[in-house]
Amino acid sequence: MVIPSPPNLFSPERMNQLMAFDRLLTIMDDLREKCPWDKKQTLESLRHLTIEETYELSDAILEGDMQEIKKELGDIMLHMVFYSKIGSETGDFDVSEVLHAISEKLIARHPHIYGDTKVENDQDVKENWEKLKLKEKGNKSVLGGVPNSLPALVKAMRIQEKARGVGFDWEEKQRVWGKVEEEMQEFKEHFNAETAETIDAEKAEAEFGDLLFSLVNYARFIDLNPETALERTNKKFIKRFQYLESKAKDLNKNLADMTLAEMDVFWEEAKGM
Known part of the structure; x- marks a missing residue:
């Protein structure tokens, strides 16, 4: 098996990436030591915030907003570093162990790249992935x-x-x-x-x-x-409904006081936008 190893000399681009990651790690060290809020956080207290950040990234991807995607990726990266920092404090793991673990898993899960397994297409890759996962985790199902x-x-x-x-x-x-x-x-x-x-x-x-x-x-x-299909429909409905609300407001009316026929006129307008 061919296992990739770090090059002796980093390219300027890779060096910039490593320096950026080191900067985030340093800031996390400072926050954990000096910020009252950051010092208080635990794995459990961060959990729901991480879920929220993941959904915000999902929204940005659906909107195709690259600048927002960049921002949300930064938020999630912060959470990953935060969890790793807490793990280092408890002595269970640190960020280097986290990164090495995922690297080792990727190498093991891609024997067609780092081994001698042959694949014809992406479906073969997915099938191998699931078989390897089952073997690694020892799942009965x-x-x-x-x-x-x-x-x-x-x-x-x-x-x-x-x-x-x-x-x-x-x-x-x-x-x-x-x-x-x-x-x-x-x-x-x-x-x-x-x-x-x-x-x-x-x-x-x-x-x-x-x-x-x-x-x-x-x-x-x-x-x-x-x-994705259902979420796009959700967003479409929200946009049309909010148009309906704005038109009702222009007429100084409450939606609850309008008939379905009146609302339907604006709904059809919204569909045409």
């Missing part, structure tokens, strides 16, 4: 690596991707769409769409979950990310 706390839509996607990694998947997308139609029909059997009457609430919920799962599966087959 291929799905053992899917975090329990993932949002349900993202979790469905990851479950399906992992199952595909070991060959458990549909062969034709037409059959996947057939499954969507089948699940829709089963849902309708427990929900009267004309009267909005739920025939069996518990079964309707189960069938609706099956329907969503099959839609996620079909999206995967046609190379669509369902999480």
Whole structure:
């Protein structure tokens, strides 16, 4: 196995990157020693803030705002350095161990680069990745690596991707769409769409979950990310609704006092923008 090692001489670009990282590490040392807020933080107290920063990065990526992406990446980098600093204080790990660990994992997970494994395409790479992960972690199940706390839509996607990694998947997308139609029909059997009457609430919920799962599966087959698709729709709805609110304000009206027909006029205007 060929393992990359640091060069004897760094290029100016790499030296600038290393100096920038060293600057952040130094600032973190100062903050942890001198700032009352930073001194108080723990792994647990930072957790929800890290999740928030991750979603802010996600928003910036969807908006295609490169300057905002740069800013949010900096925020997340700060959190990674912060966790590593806390780890060094407890004696569990430091930032060098964190970086070496991910480097070793990447080398081990890419035997087609650092070993003699042959791959034909990116799907081969993904399948090898999942097999190596299963071996490394000693999971009894291929799905053992899917975090329990993932949002349900993202979790469905990851479950399906992992199952595909070991060959458990549909062969034709037409059959996947057939499954969507089948699940829709089963849902309708427990929900009267004309009267909005739920025939069996518990079964309707189960069938609706099956329907969503099959839609996620079909999206995967046609190379669509369902999480991204739904979030773009959320943003589109927000934009149109806020246009509706602004128009109501121009008329000195409250939305609650407007008829659906009145609101629909502005909604159609928003759709055309």
